[in-house]
Amino acid sequence: MKHFTFFLAVAEELSFHRAASRLNIAQSALSRRIADLERELGDTLLFERQARGVRLTEAGKLLLEDVRRILGDVDEAARRVTRSAEGTLGTLRISFSEGMVRRALLGQALQRFRDSYPGIALRFAPMTSDLQREKLRSAEIDVGFVYEEADDPREFDVSPIGYDRIVAVVPSVHPLAGRSDATIGDLAGVPMIWPSRVQSPRFFGRLASSFGSAGIMPDIAAEVTAVDISYGLVAAGLGVGLIIAGERSPAPHDVALVPIAGLPPAILLSMIWRKGDSARILTNFIRTVEEARDAASA
Structure with a gap:
């Protein structure tokens, strides 16, 4: 392959003199390169000398087709490597919690990124915050959107997105609907719809701690894995739900969101990635x- 550039120049110029000038090397050096190539190919003659220049043999014509394809593939590979290094070609694996899906920011950011970097393939994997941390540690995803914990900045690089709040979900006709002074005490003896302790163990633990302190x-009455499920069960009259909601998260018309004094304060939603990961795509x-x-x- 090291001689292909020299062969291509002679094949296209059909003249050792013109090819040597094009390559800026001595004609004798070019002739040696072609002779070396012919020897490497089993003493196959690639050119026939003529009075004025040379012409390709049948073997030379076949080789020319392959050389153009091979060198074209090499150039394309080099361009792809360069684009990958520049962060304009490749794949990015993104994960996000339910809270991020409910923010308009996610769609806006993804559209901006697609417009700016059309050569990047995006792979999405919605999952809980804890699972995202596991997947980042094992390098199965590149970036995640999680509810931040105190130890995250020690393990990951972190960029804040915004705050969400923990609220109760009640039927729109419930006595607590519209209240601004409700407390955990108002929920004593009320059937509750909580986040799953398996899927969201940290959130479940925070709520349990808050109720214990009160x-x-x-x-x-039920543990659910998604906010929409909580909305549905509350609307059906099966209990009062506790969810994480964005500052401007709309609720279905048949339920209401109620702030509850004594619940944990606002929770920070953050973008996290492996410390020191400086990949240009990321x-x-x-x-x-x-x-x-x-x-x-x-």
């Missing part, structure tokens, strides 16, 4: 999300 034993995505976040809050 001296209330929650009556957990850094381009992080910058795009942060720009969309800043534009939305301006």
